[in-house]
Structure formats: C-alpha cells, structure tokens
Amino acid sequence: MATIYEVAARAGVSPATVSRVLNGTAVAADLAERVRSAAAELDYTPNRSARSLRRAHSELIALVIPDIENPFFTALARGVEDVAREAGFSVVLCNTDDDLARESDYLRVALAERMAGVVLAPASERSDLSGLVAAGRPIVAVDRAPHEHSVDIVTVDNVAAGRHATEALIARGARRIACITGPAGVDTADGRAEGWRAALTEAGLPADESLVVRSDFRQGGGRESMEALLARGAPVDAAVIANSVMAVGVARALRGAGRSLPLAVIGDLPIGFDAPDDLIALPLPARELGASAARRLLERISGDVEPARSLVLPA
Amino acid sequence: MATIYEVAARAGVSPATVSRVLNGTAVAADLAERVRSAAAELDYTPNRSARSLRRAHSELIALVIPDIENPFFTALARGVEDVAREAGFSVVLCNTDDDLARESDYLRVALAERMAGVVLAPASERSDLSGLVAAGRPIVAVDRAPHEHSVDIVTVDNVAAGRHATEALIARGARRIACITGPAGVDTADGRAEGWRAALTEAGLPADESLVVRSDFRQGGGRESMEALLARGAPVDAAVIANSVMAVGVARALRGAGRSLPLAVIGDLPIGFDAPDDLIALPLPARELGASAARRLLERISGDVEPARSLVLPA
DNA sequence: TTGTATGCGTTATCAA
DNA sequence: TTGATAACGCATACAA
Numbered sequence: 001m002a003t004i005y006e007v008a009a010r011a012g013v014s015p016a017t018v019s020r021v022l023n024g025t026a027v028a029a030d031l032a033e034r035v036r037s038a039a040a041e042l043d044y045t046p047n048r049s050a051r052s053l054r055r056a057h058s059e060l061i062a063l064v065i066p067d068i069e070n071p072f073f074t075a076l077a078r079g080v081e082d083v084a085r086e087a088g089f090s091v092v093l094c095n096t097d098d099d100l101a102r103e104s105d106y107l108r109v110a111l112a113e114r115m116a117g118v119v120l121a122p123a124s125e126r127s128d129l130s131g132l133v134a135a136g137r138p139i140v141a142v143d144r145a146p147h148e149h150s151v152d153i154v155t156v157d158n159v160a161a162g163r164h165a166t167e168a169l170i171a172r173g174a175r176r177i178a179c180i181t182g183p184a185g186v187d188t189a190d191g192r193a194e195g196w197r198a199a200l201t202e203a204g205l206p207a208d209e210s211l212v213v214r215s216d217f218r219q220g221g222g223r224e225s226m227e228a229l230l231a232r233g234a235p236v237d238a239a240v241i242a243n244s245v246m247a248v249g250v251a252r253a254l255r256g257a258g259r260s261l262p263l264a265v266i267g268d269l270p271i272g273f274d275a276p277d278d279l280i281a282l283p284l285p286a287r288e289l290g291a292s293a294a295r296r297l298l299e300r301i302s303g304d305v306e307p308a309r310s311l312v313l314p315a
Numbered sequence: 316m317a318t319i320y321e322v323a324a325r326a327g328v329s330p331a332t333v334s335r336v337l338n339g340t341a342v343a344a345d346l347a348e349r350v351r352s353a354a355a356e357l358d359y360t361p362n363r364s365a366r367s368l369r370r371a372h373s374e375l376i377a378l379v380i381p382d383i384e385n386p387f388f389t390a391l392a393r394g395v396e397d398v399a400r401e402a403g404f405s406v407v408l409c410n411t412d413d414d415l416a417r418e419s420d421y422l423r424v425a426l427a428e429r430m431a432g433v434v435l436a437p438a439s440e441r442s443d444l445s446g447l448v449a450a451g452r453p454i455v456a457v458d459r460a461p462h463e464h465s466v467d468i469v470t471v472d473n474v475a476a477g478r479h480a481t482e483a484l485i486a487r488g489a490r491r492i493a494c495i496t497g498p499a500g501v502d503t504a505d506g507r508a509e510g511w512r513a514a515l516t517e518a519g520l521p522a523d524e525s526l527v528v529r530s531d532f533r534q535g536g537g538r539e540s541m542e543a544l545l546a547r548g549a550p551v552d553a554a555v556i557a558n559s560v561m562a563v564g565v566a567r568a569l570r571g572a573g574r575s576l577p578l579a580v581i582g583d584l585p586i587g588f589d590a591p592d593d594l595i596a597l598p599l600p601a602r603e604l605g606a607s608a609a610r611r612l613l614e615r616i617s618g619d620v621e622p623a624r625s626l627v628l629p630a
Numbered sequence: 631t632t633g634t635a636t637g638c639g640t641t642a643t644c645a646a
Numbered sequence: 647t648t649g650a651t652a653a654c655g656c657a658t659a660c661a662a
Contacts, residue, residue, distance in 0.1 A: 001450055003639060014649045019641060028647065043449070048427045049373065050639035052364035053654050060428070068389050068408070069586055077383070077410070090424045092375075092407035093383070095392065109405045112363040113375065134358070135316055219586060248587035255589075271384055271534060272563040272588035274570075318655055329633045334657055343631065365655035368638050 002042035011038035022046060052114050061089045061297065062110040063290075064103060066123040068095040070245055071270050072286045073121060076142065079290025080119050087298050089116055098123045107132055117297045119290070122146045125185060138300035142293040145187055145310075152300065153310045154293040156284055158188050161315035162195020163202075165240045165264035168280050170203050174238030174262055178211040180225045180250060181242035189214070192242040192266060211236060215246060222246030226253035238262040244269050244281070251276055266315075285313055317357035326353035337361060367429050376404045376612065377425040378605075379418060381438040383410040385560055386585050387601045388436060391457065394605025395434050402613050404431055413438045422447055432612045434605070437461045440500065453615035457608040460502055460625075467615065468625045469608040471599055473503050476630035477510020478517075480555045480579035483595050485518050489553030489577055493526040495540045495565060496557035504529070507557040507581060526551060530561060537561030541568035553577040559584050559596070566591055581630075600628055 008015040011034040020027045021035040038044075052058040061084050065073040081091045092115075094106040103123045110118050111131050117138035120127065122145075129149045132139045140152040162179075169177050179196040182189030193212055200207040213229060215221035222241065229236060230253070241247045244267040254261055254276070263279040268286065275281065292311060323330040326349040335342045336350040353359075367373040376399050380388040396406045407430075409421040418438045425433050426446050432453035435442065437460075444464045447454045455467040477494075484492050494511040497504025508527055515522040528544060530536035537556065544551060545568065556562045559582035569576055569591070578594040583601065590596065607626060 004641095005639080015639090016641080016649060016651095017647090020648085023641080026647070031648085043446075045423070045427050045446070045450075047368070047429065047639050048424075049364050049367035049429050050654090051641075053362070053368050053638090053656090054640045054642080056654075058364065058428070060424075062407075068383065068392070069386065071384070074383050081410075090409075090421065092377075092409060094405075094407060095396075106405065108360070109363075109375075112360050113373070114362065114364050131358075131360070135360075245586075252589070270585065270587040271560075272585040274567070274589045319657095320655080330655090331633060331635095331657080332631090335632085338657080341631070346632085362655050365638090366657075368640085368654090369656045369658085371638075 001047070002039075002044045004044075004046070007035065007038045007042055007044050010042060011035045057114045057116045057301075059089050060113065060115045061091050061294070062094055062106065062115050062118045063091050063121075064094045064096060064106050064110075064118060065121045066096050066098045066103075068093070070243075072143075072244070072267050072284065075268065075286035076121065076290035076293075079287035079292075080294045081290075082287075083291050083294040083298070089298075096123050100124055100127065104128050111135055111137060117301050119293045119297055120146075125187070138297055140293050140297045140300070142289055143188065150308045152296050152308050154289055154296060154313070155187070155311070156289060156313045157315045158191025159195040159198065161266045161282060161284065162192035162197075162240065162242070163199040164195070164315060165192075165266050165280070165282050166196045166199035167203075168282070169238040169240065169262055169264050170199065170205070172238075172262055175205060176208070176211065176236050176238070177205075178213065178229055178234065178236040178239040179242070180213045180215055180222060180229075180239055180246060182215060182217040184214055186217075189217070189242060192240075196240050210234070217243050217246060219245050219249040222249030223253045224249070226250040227257070230254075230257050230259065236261065238264070241265045243267050244273075247275075247279070248273055251279070282315070284315060289313055316362070317359045318362070319359075322350065322353045322357055322359050325357060326350045372429045372431045372616075374404050375428065375430045376406050376609070377409055377421065377430050377433045378406050378436075379409045379411060379421050379425075379433060380436045381411050381413045381418075383408070385558075387458075387559070387582050387599065390583065390601035391436065391605035391608075394602035394607075395609045396605075397602075398606050398609040398613070404613075411438050415439055415442065419443050426450055426452060432616050434608045434612055435461075440502070453612055455608050455612045455615070457604055458503065465623045467608075467611050467623050469604055469611060469628065470502070470626070471604060471628045472630045473506025474510040474513065476581045476597060476599065477507035477512075477555065477557070478514040479510070479630060480507075480581050480595070480597050481511045481514035482518075483597070484553040484555065484577055484579050485514065485520070487553075487577055490520060491523070491526065491551050491553070492520075493528065493544055493549065493551040493554040494557070495528045495530055495537060495544075495554055495561060497530060497532045499529055501532075504532070504557055507555070511555050525549070532558050532561060534560050534564040537564030538568045539564070541565040542572070545569075545572050545574065551576065553579070556580045558582050559588075562590075562594070563588055566594070597630070599630060604628055 096103040197207040213225040215225045247265040411418040512522040528540040530540045562580040
C-alpha cells in the first residue's frame with residue numbers, strides 16, 4: 001500500500017502537493033500531471049483512516065434500518081444511495097432486526113468510526129440517539145419520529161395515506177371497514193388509523209373503534225389480526241392494512257378461512273406476493289423518502305446548523 | 316468527544332494505561348477501575364479512525380451482496396453477522412444490484428477504509444478482486460467462485476442441490492422434467508443443471524438438453540422461461556427451478572396460462588410468496604454459508620496465511 | 631506493571 | 647503556487 005510520501009517522492013514534489021492534487025486545490029498543471037501519473041503507477045489508494053482522523057469524519061454514511069426484508073426499507077435504501085453516491089459518499093447498511101440494542105450498537109459504531117452521518121429508520125420511538133446528538137454528529141430520522149430527541153425528521157403523510165386507502169374502499173361500496181395497523185404510540189400506525197377515521201367520518205360513516213386492530217407491522221401479526229376479526233364475527237366488508245408485510249398475513253388468513261374481502265394496503269407489495277384481485281395497493285414514496293433524508297443529511301454534513309426541521313412528504 | 320488523554324488525566328494515569336485497560340492488557344485492578352469510571356464519566360468513545368490508522372485495520376467487515384431483495388442473501392447476511400458480532404466486528408452491508416462497477420466501488424472503499432475484511436458474494440465470475448488481493452487484505456468469496464483470483468471460497472454443493480430437487484420430482488412420478496437455471500458459465504447455475512442431468516441419468520431417464528432453459532436468476536427471467544417452455548409446447552410434466560426468485564415468476568407464468576406443474580425449487584421461498592401446493596422447496600443453508608464464510612474470514616484476519624481454501628457445504 | 635515517546639498517513643497552517 | 651511541519655487520537659516499543 002503506497003503512501004502519500006511515496007507518491008510525492010516519485011513525482012518529485014512534497015506530500016502536501018500530492019494532497020492538494022487529490023483534493024482539488026490549486027496546483028500547477030505540470031506538477032498535477034506528474035502527481036497523477038505517479039499515483040497511478042503506484043496504484044495509490046489514500047488511507048481513509050488517516051484522512052478521517054485528520055478531517056474528523058469519514059466518507060461513509062450509515063443507513064440503519066429495522067428490517068432488511070421489508071421492501072419499504074430496501075426502496076428507501078435505494079433513495080439514500082442515489083443521492084449519497086452522487087455526493088461522493090458511500091452508504092453502508094446496518095440491519096437491526098427491530099432490536100434496540102443492536103440499533104444502539106450500530107449508532108455507537110457510526111459515532112466511533114466518525115462516519116460522516118447517519119440516516120436512521122428508528123426501530124422504535126424509544127430509539128436512543130443520545131450519543132450522536134450529544135456529539136453533534138449529523139443524523140436524520142426517517143419514516144418514524146423518535147421521541148426524546150430533536151433531530152431532522154423526514155416522514156410521509158401517514159394520515160393522508162390512511163385516508164386515501166379508506167376512501168378507495170368506500171368508493172367501491174364498502175361501509176364497515178376494518179383497520180389493521182401497528183402498535184399504539186407508533187406514529188406511522190397511529191397516523192394511518194387516524195386517516196381511516198377521518199375518511200369514514202368525512203363520508204358520513206361511523207368510525208367503529210372496535211374495528212381497529214393493533215398489530216406489529218409483521219406478517220404473523222397481520223395474519224393473527226385478520227383471524228381474530230373473523231373469529232369474533234366482526235361485521236366487516238373491507239379492510240385497510242397499514243403496511244404491506246402485514247397484508248401478506250392478512251391475505252393468508254382470509255384464504256385459510258375461505259373468505260375474501262376487499263383490501264387496501266398502504267405501501268408497495270413484497271416481491272412474489274400474489275395479491276388477491278380485490279386488493280388495492282397504495283404505494284408510499286419510499287425511495288423519495290430516502291432521497292430526501294439523504295439530502296437533508298448532506299446539508300448537515302456541509303455544516304448547516306439550523307434548528308432541526310421536519311419534512312412530511314405527501315403519500 | 317473526549318480523547319484518551321482526557322480520560323488519562325481524569326484517572327490520574329498515563330494514556331498508555333488507559334489504552335491497556337481498554338484493550339485488555341494487564342493493569343492493576345485499582346488503576347483499571349479508576350480508568351473505567353473516568354471513561355464512563357466522560358462518556359469516552361475511542362476514536363476508531365485513530366485506532367484503525369495505528370492498527371492498520373478497522374473493526375468493520377464489509378458484506379458485499381448483489382441483491383438485497385433476494386432472501387438467500389439476507390439469510391446469508393444473518394449468518395455473517397452472527398459470527399462477526401460474536402468476535403467483536405461490525406458488519407456493514409453493501410448492495411451492488413448486480414452491477415460490477417458498484418461492486419468495484421465498494422471493494423475499493425473497503426480497501427481504502429482499511430476494513431478488517433470482506434465477505435463477497437460476487438455479482439459475477441468476473442468480479443474484480445485485484446485491489447484487495449494485491450494488498451493482501453482478508454477476503455472470502457461466498458456462493459460463487461470468482462475466476463481470475465485465488466481467494467478463499469465457500470459454496471454449497473450445487474450439483475447435489477440440483478440432484479435432490481430433480482429426484483424429488485422423479486419420486487413423485489415426473490418423467491420429463493424441465494430445468495430452469497441461471498446463465499451459462501455461472502457455477503451455481505451450471506452445477507444445479509448438472510445435478511438435474513445426473514439425477515435423470517441415474518434414474519434411467521433421458522436428460523433432454525432442450526428442456527434446460529437458461530435465465531437470469533430473477534423473477535422476470537423465471538416467468539419468461541416458463542412462458543417460452545409453454546409457448547413451444549414442450550412436453551414437460553415438472554420443472555426444477557434453480558433459485559427461489561425465479562420460482563415466483565415461473566408460478567405466475569403457470570397461473571397466467573391456467574396451467575399447473577409440479578415444481579421443485581432450490582432455496583427458501585421469498586416472504587409472501589404463496590407457493591402452489593405442488594411446489595417443493597429445497598432450502599439452501601444460506602445462513603450457515605454466511606457463518607462459514609465469516610469464520611474463514613476471521614481466521615484470515617487473525618493472520619492465517621495458508622493458501623486459499625475452498626469449502627463446499629452440503630445442500 | 632506503568633509511563634514516555636514515537637509513528638501510523640493525512641490535511642492544514644504557516645512561511646517562503 | 648509550493649514546501650516544511652505540526653497535529654489528528656491511538657497503540658506500542660522501550661525504559662523505568
């Protein structure tokens with residue numbers, strides 16, 4: 001591994017000049033040329049540990065997500081990568097499996113490695129960002145808003161998403177619409193349920209709270225929710241499902257029971273999911289969410305010190 | 316961000332002693348205790364850029380995969396993480412989307428960042444590992460064997476996998492079995508097709524090469540392959556499918572044509588995929604593959620300098 | 631066992 | 647514009 005000194009020696013210049021060429025500071029054309037060819041001949045790769053130490057941050061952006069198998073997060077990842085790469089940063093993915101301890105670990109590593117910044121899709125509202133925040137490192141939360149900390153946040157309009165999904169079912173004649181959503185206290189879950197409520201109310205329909213089922217945003221939870229609904233003979237003629245992973249479970253429960261029900265699902269469907277014909281998917285702008293988060297992060301990395309800002313994308 | 320000097324000052328010891336406490340070298344119990352509490356009070360996080368510079372490598376392991384949406388690779392990722400974390404390394408995921416240029420980029424970054432090592436699931440046999448190899452950095456290839464380079468390789472027994480899948484169909488009475496596999500020259504694709512051939516031959520059945528369809532391991536490819544087979548009226552009564560992502564497409568093509576065919580699929584099925592009843596899935600030990608690769612990598616990181624070794628896991 | 635001093639490879643400051 | 651040099655924070659060789 002050649003160092004900057006070896007390149008300098010071979011080009012007959014000082015290490016400082018090599019550094020300047022590599023970093024785009026003004027250098028005479030002939031010197032720059034000599035440096036470039038010396039670097040090429042030696043197959044010189046700058047040592048980023050040294051650079052990070054000196055500059056106080058690396059060129060890595062951590063993207064911390066709770067579930068690598070959820071297509072929403074993989075789409076989001078693409079958005080982050082698109083804009084980060086454009087700006088010369090590399091994105092590394094950290095999968096927490098919804099585990100707060102693992103999330104903490106990764107955030108700690110990102111801090112210790114002096115990564116340029118972090119885009120975090122929090123595993124929970126109780127996610128602990130204190131380390132990064134205390135150190136003043138760039139971080140933006142996406143999808144969910146963490147409590148306790150004031151950081152930049154990029155979310156979608158969950159209420160609108162819930163409303164649109166519900167309206168689509170109403171438009172098809174549904175009157176008693178169940179709402180299968182995530183845990184209480186989770187803003188994505190609560191917002192979508194609120195949209196369901198709003199759509200029903202606006203349509204002059206009763207928003208029967210007993211038709212709101214709280215689940216866990218996972219496949220098994222979706223299945224159990226629908227099974228419970230069927231078991232207690234709830235008089236539903238359609239259902240809004242707050243994310244696509246749960247929709248898979250819901251569809252299975254229905255099929256298992258030999259039933260069929262118009263479904264409106266918030267989010268893109270997983271690859272391979274054979275959706276029933278009466279299922280409406282309302283895509284979420286996952287990629288755009290990631291891109292926006294990354295853009296905000298880049299602003300922070302470039303030194304923006306404005307107060308934390310909250311951005312809500314239309315559904 | 317506190318430094319080792321501040322911790323040392325507060326504990327009334329030298330920086331070297333702090334370093335020793337943190338790294339587990341022998342230090343008197345009382346000093347160690349003082350250091351630990353000083354570190355805690357200052358919320359000291361060692362600067363890994365500095366450590367990496369000094370030690371010549373970081374505590375990050377890069378896992379470079381071609382398709383983050385393929386459940387095989389996410390399972391593999393879990394295996395890598397399990398053993399890497401156990402050993403104190405953090406795993407960062409790099410998704411290349413089957414793009415050799417992006418793969419190269421990530422490998423370059425891993426080298427420049429002086430990451431401890433790389434587990435690579437190559438996007439192609441033509442993957443360029445020259446940078447890492449030339450620098451003598453630890454790297455192990457998994458799933459596919461890259462040409463051109465001699466590195467540690469961990470794969471599954473693809474031939475056995477293909478054979479088992481085919482045998483399962485033969486056992487159910489199938490006689491003319493199609494084989495939908497990946498591109499020629501890709502060892503996973505070729506091996507599985509070879510297993511298909513072997514099983515048929517062993518069963519005294521003809522291995523009709525016109526029933527081998529070369530596709531791309533992706534959903535669309537699976538669909539097109541089956542559509543082509545149906546379109547030309549190939550006399551098949553079952554099919555072996557070399558990976559689970561293609562199986563989704565195949566199942567759709569069949570359903571679209573109003574047909575049904577016993578299917579044997581190599582690999583775990585994607586979440587949400589509603590497999591037809593006559594589909595047999597033959598799981599691949601993806602997680603174990605990742606774990607083995609990580610173990611081999613750890614040996615390299617600890618200084619093993621034996622010649623490159625090749626490990627083939629049973630299917 | 632502990633401390634001192636040095637160097638890892640860069641970038642930035644300062645002089646020239 | 648260019649070069650000499652210090653400093654980033656840590657781990658270790660060496661001395662005590």
